[in-house]
Amino acid sequence: MNIHAIKAIYRFEMARTGRTLFQSIVSPVISTSLYFVVFGAAIGSRISEVDGISYGAFIVPGLIMLSLLTQSVSNASFGIYFPRFTGTIYEVLSAPVSYLEIVIAYVGAAATKAIIVGLIILATAALFVPLEIQHPGWMLLFLMLTAVTFALFGFIIGIWADNFEKLQFVPMLIITPLAFLGGSFYSISMLPPFWQKVTLFNPVVYLISGFRWSFYGQADVDVGVSLAMTLLFLGLCLAVIWWIFRTGYRLKS
Template sequence: MNIYAIRAIYRFEMARAWRTLLQSIVSPVISTSLYFVVFGAAIGSHMNGIDGVSYGAFIVPGLIMLSLLTQSISNASFGIYFPKFVGTIYEILSAPVSPFEIVAGYVGAAASKSIILGLIILVTARLFVPFQIEHPLWMLTFLLLTAVTFSLFGFIIGIWADNFEKLQLVPLLVVTPLTFLGGSFYSIHMLPPFWQKVTLFNPVVYLISGFRWSFYGVADVGVGVSVGMTLVFLAICLAAVWWIFRSGYRLKA
């Protein structure tokens, strides 16, 4: 395995993040902080708790997951799309670098940026809402799995997209609505029975439920199911990336 190639791609992508610090870190943190102020401190103080957890604290894991999903996809998709756009992707493909090393460099950098962002938001949330973390190791595990999985998903979107409009299509029209409807601001047990069953087809429900369990020990679905669904989606993304490099889909055209 070419460690130097992975490190070169990784360091280049991380350096791009520091050059665009305002867009990559500051803007998402400020946007999420506004949610904490409005929903957590202002509205949450006048609402009853959910499953024994105050509303302000209840939405913390959902908001962190919302930022984590969107930023993982955005970081990874733009990271691989830009070399396609300017034509430098052919230099990478012609270099003695394997597909695994290319994916490891780009996805590793995107996941690292998302994890850093998630931890910053976690610390920032403490300034507005008191909360606890009952299972910190599980919290970090869900954070890592989600960041890697959706960075892979973003990598796939970056390969698939052939213009900047398509690059934003899936995150805006699919991922963000699924996150809002996946229990970020409520428990799915608050829904009518029919809609509870419909919501279980939303994969984001399992991510948010498992992540919330690591904070408060309460979940909409079993934590084992949450981990299993995350691993299934990870496996699907890995299979898709393998097929892309095997077939050259939108890489060699």
């Protein structure tokens, strides 16, 4: 394992965050805080509690997960797409660095950025509502697994995309709607029985449900199922990335 190569790519990606601090950190935190204020004030005034939890506190895990998903995908997709766009990816591929080390560096940097944003949003939310984290270890596990999984997914998108429009297509038109419909702002038990069953086909439901369970000990889906679905999606992303490097899809042409 070439640790020096991993560190070099990782530090380069993290340094880019410092140069674009407002876009990378400040902007998503402000946007999520506005979600919290608007939804917490507008809907919270009509819904006092959900499953015995104040509405303002109930939506915090969903908001963190919404930001975590979008930031993981966006950071990872841009991180690998830009070297492809400029042609510097060929220098990385020709260097004595294995494909595994490349993935670890790029995905690790993207996941780190997303986790930082998620923790900042968590601290910001604590200023508005009293938070309770019943299972902090599980909370960190879901936080890291989700960030890594969707950073891998973003890595795949960054290789697949051949222009900036495609780079933004999946996060804006797929990930964000799935997060909104995955129980970020409500419990799926509030839906009619038919739509409860339909919602279970949304993979984001399991992520948000497991993450919310780590806070309040209540979930729409069993926490074991949530963890299993997260690991399944992680395995699928790893399999696709293995195929990409094995075939050189959009990397060697």
